Amino acid sequence: MAKKPSYEELEERVRDLEAKLRETNQNSTKLPDFVRYFQGFLTKIPTMLHLVDRNFRVTEVSDVWLKKMGYTRKEVVGRDASDFTTAEGKIYAEKYGQEQFLSEGFAENIPYQLIKKDRSVIDVLVSAISIQYSDGTFLRGLGVTTDITDLKHSKKNFAIFLTIPAILSVFMMKKG
Numbered sequence: 001m002a003k004k005p006s007y008e009e010l011e012e013r014v015r016d017l018e019a020k021l022r023e024t025n026q027n028s029t030k031l032p033d034f035v036r037y038f039q040g041f042l043t044k045i046p047t048m049l050h051l052v053d054r055n056f057r058v059t060e061v062s063d064v065w066l067k068k069m070g071y072t073r074k075e076v077v078g079r080d081a082s083d084f085t086t087a088e089g090k091i092y093a094e095k096y097g098q099e100q101f102l103s104e105g106f107a108e109n110i111p112y113q114l115i116k117k118d119r120s121v122i123d124v125l126v127s128a129i130s131i132q133y134s135d136g137t138f139l140r141g142l143g144v145t146t147d148i149t150d151l152k153h154s155k156k157n158f159a160i161f162l163t164i165p166a167i168l169s170v171f172m173m174k175k176g
Contacts, residue, residue, distance in 0.1 A: 048064050048144065050059075050145065051142055059077060072099050080095065084115055085113065092112075107126065125146045127143065
């Protein structure tokens, strides 16, 4: 009876396969259709998408994610996902977010602030699902990020706008 591979051995096999797929993709246009489709799905999907391994290291990101954040794929793949969050986001992820995500298998609309390559900060909501082995062991996390920076600024501006009548009425009462 064959020995069941350890989680670390399986993780290494997945990394090897990903590396071979990248190498094959760079050196050949004769990839099987499903491989091209899957790679195209991950990188070309029109949203900020990221894939992490069991250590929360980035294994893939979409082209939209790269464009929005200002990085190249080589600058992102292999880094800890929390490297792109503010200090508060990193603390939250390490203390609560990752544990909750692993235990529940998903996260929905978690507010974070991400730091772009130019050091500017954007407000986002992150929703993610875990990809697991049949025994429930965590393999990967697939996350979708929604930039809400403009929405937050609009809400703030609207709140200020709503106070103008009150300010004017106080001013008019003092004047009259």
